[in-house]
Amino acid sequence: MSSQVALGALTPRQANLVEAAAARIFPTTDTPGATEAGVVVYVDRALADVYPELRALYASGTRALAGEAKRRFGVDFLRAAPDQQDALLADFEAGKIDGYSRAGEFFETLRTHTMEGVLGEPVYGGNRDLVGWKLVGFPGHQFGYDDPYINTVVDVPPKAVARPYATREEWDAQSNPE
């Protein structure tokens, strides 16, 4: 893993596979992707805190991902070439993985969680440094907008606020999480 954090639900091996697969779903290009956003942290916390019933799916899904890469390409998924990883993930998406009936379900879950990890609130572990919001042009939790920004880029710095606020002062007093 690119960042060493304490895991709450995934094993280190599962975390590496999740991170590698998420990096193909929302890749790092000339801009940050799933890896920089911390998607694996989002997934791990989500499984630990709110979706414990999905742990088994992640366990079997990552196992199938690794097993299929080994069988097809003779290498570990982590060491497969990006286009090999993509081909494999496309077959998961299509549900065409012999011997693993939950391939489609695993792919959809991983894709959903990847996007939530890139675009959700940083308090859940993803969207680190608001890279996801900066990428798509979402200013996050603004108190409001004084201008309608008609056909104009919204040039206010993005902000994530952890606690509800009723007034501009209460909003102003909260800063982005470290």
Next chain:
Amino acid sequence: MPSQTPNRPKAVDVVIIGVGAVGGIMAKELASAGLEVVGLERGPMLELEDYGSKDSIRSTVRRDKAEWVRHEPISTRATSAARSQKRYTSTPMNNVGGGLLIWTGSATRFMPSDFRVATEEIAQGGAVRANADMTGYELADWPISYSDLEPYYERFEWELGVSGDGQANPFAGPREKGYPLPPLRQGGRNQLFKAACERLGYHPHPTPNGILSQSYKPPAPYDTRIPERPGCVYCGQCNNYGCHVQAKLSTMWTAVPVAFETGNFDLRTHSKVFRINTDKAGRATGVSYFDEDHNIVEQRARIVVVASYIYEASRLLLLSGSGKRGLANSSGRVGKGIMAHGDVRYTGIFDDFIVNGFIGPNSGMRMDDFNANNFDHAGLGFIRGGTIGTSGGGAPVERYDAIPPSWPRWGAAYKEYFAKYYTRMADVASHPETLAHQDNYLDLDPNLKDEWGIPLPRTTFRFHDNERKMWAYLGDVQQRILREAGASQVWGSPTNRASRWAGGTMMGDDPASSVVNGYCQSYDVDNLFVVGASVFPTMTGYAATPTVGALAYRTSAYIAANDASF
């Protein structure tokens, strides 16, 4: 130790079941008329900490508000041959103020013709001219007209605060007064919609909105006790979020505080009513409910008002009374005539225009050129229609699946797409009217029960041909608008998702075929009132809220004027 309500507290004048849109207004009105009112709300009174979060994961992905309704599942199935499924829906909500907490604010009055669908379509031959097959459909006129409701629409708009332009919609009914507040500020999405509709010859106008465009306090002769609230700040987070500045119309911060101020209103939260009690003569004597600790409390009252969402309205009547049919059901119509809007939504992306859809308001412009009987249906194969308006917006976690069908759903090309177009997409959606049909009804589930052991309300519901033909027609118009607005790609489709329910305790002129009269008063039990969208004989192509509010005001006035007879 919390003070405990005795098992048989003293009798009061009025007990109201549900303190949402209707219950909040009626509590204020009846308590102000000097009646002693108890409001029984099955959910809590929420604080800013509960509802004010702008966290998109919490509010739209993990749906914390659905967590609040986890005690109140419903049961659904498509046909009477199908097996029913337990389902959780946050539409009615479970809190003081009800669904007004999370609504988008769309607050249009019904049109005069909306109250006489049977006359126009059957007696005057509309359905025949349209070549529409009405087999199985149950069309009915309302027993009241637009002009009966007009003064009460005005009270709703001027007391609770609606922003709009009373002159802008040529299809709207006549109004004594305009809206108390000018329309909300219009963002890019609404400019695109307005310009495209005008070029196409349609009649776009700002959506009358239950969100304050400026700070507001009702002037005399309206209720000046209602607290002042600030105007909208355009944060864009209305749908599924509570309003952090309280600009969005809710009885929670308008009518309910005034009800308390009278000294005549006793609000009991976490109170789940399971039966309306009656005496030997068949008159209502009050209700029985479970308090927060699951103790049974019997609250006696001279007048009982059912002010819940449609599921609970029919369910409570079916659970009460002594016979197999339940209470107030000599017509056999309780649970019949349920309706729900379909969902027809199209999305466009714009290469030459930055939409910034995340900026409010969620619901900005609309047009009624294809609503009701505002257009020629000759040979179209369906009757009625729906309002068409701007929609969409939302945080990125709500929009990442808005992808043209031919485009990859993941990988570098998808990333490039979403990074470019998140701020450049807009939706056009319609509220297509669904008509009552004999196949659709609400009853008690014979197997599934809630945690108190009470049968779940079961909806048996599916859409039929009139709806599907209407969706296709409205969908074509919606796509035309997006293309005219300059969208480089347009996609979408009607879905079978049903929302905004109505019906089940229909109002009508004939006690043999309806449950309540035009004052929402039961034909069988004269001191029982059922108030809400459940009384609608037709649901129209609009959202229900202002009409529900007007009915609450009108029924309150009727009860106060005839109090001596109960």
